[in-house]
Amino acid sequence: MNAIIIGSLLISLLHAVIPNHWLPVLAIARKEKWPLSQTMRVTFIAGVSHVISTVAIGVVLGFVGAELMDSIEQFTRIVAPSILVLLGFYFISQHYRHHHFHIDKQQLQGKSKSRLIGSLVLAMFLSPCMEIEAYFLLAGAKSALLLLLIATMYAVISLGGMLIWVRLAYKGIIRMNWHALEHNAGIITGAILILTGLVSYFIG
Helix, strand or coil: CHHHHHHHHHHHHHHHHCCCCHHHHHHHHHHCCCCHHHHHHHHHHHHHHHHHHHHHHHHHHHHHHHHHHHHCCCHHHHHHHHHHHHHHHHHHHHHHCCCCCCCCHHHHCCCCHHHHHHHHHHHHHCCCCHHHHHHHHHHHHHCHHHHHHHHHHHHHHHHHHHHHHHHHHHCCCCCCCHHHHHHCHHHHHHHHHHHHHHHHHHCC
């Protein structure tokens, strides 16, 4: 159980830092000359939309995990850790194929403010964090309480992280090579998934 919590925490933190979701919001806010207050409101709304879709899928997978636990005795011992390891290798392979999912801010520019915000919210809703979903599956197989904990932890960290990074970047307090961080996210994510799967298998 500890491996699931730690793995979920690391993925949530990584997801909050990676700029592929919140950086387009910041770029558009600067282009449209939005004040910080409006930028933060739009970030919050878009972030909530993103969290809702991610958690909704996660809860469904959690119930699936609970059902599998009841019907497959070895699910949490063998099957679930194997899913994590396989997903880890998948995300690493996607990195080397240069498949990176992000919001295309170019397609969002040139729209009215209401359509722009609506497009951002819809784009965030339609791009849930698939990296965390395997942890919902495992958590559901353990207990409903663990599933709730993972969902709450992910929501708070992801939304809070987006708001913090947008605020700091808007004010110019932080300057990082965001492209390099986003580019290597697949390797980092994959490594966390594989490590969690191995720990769950040998210690679980």
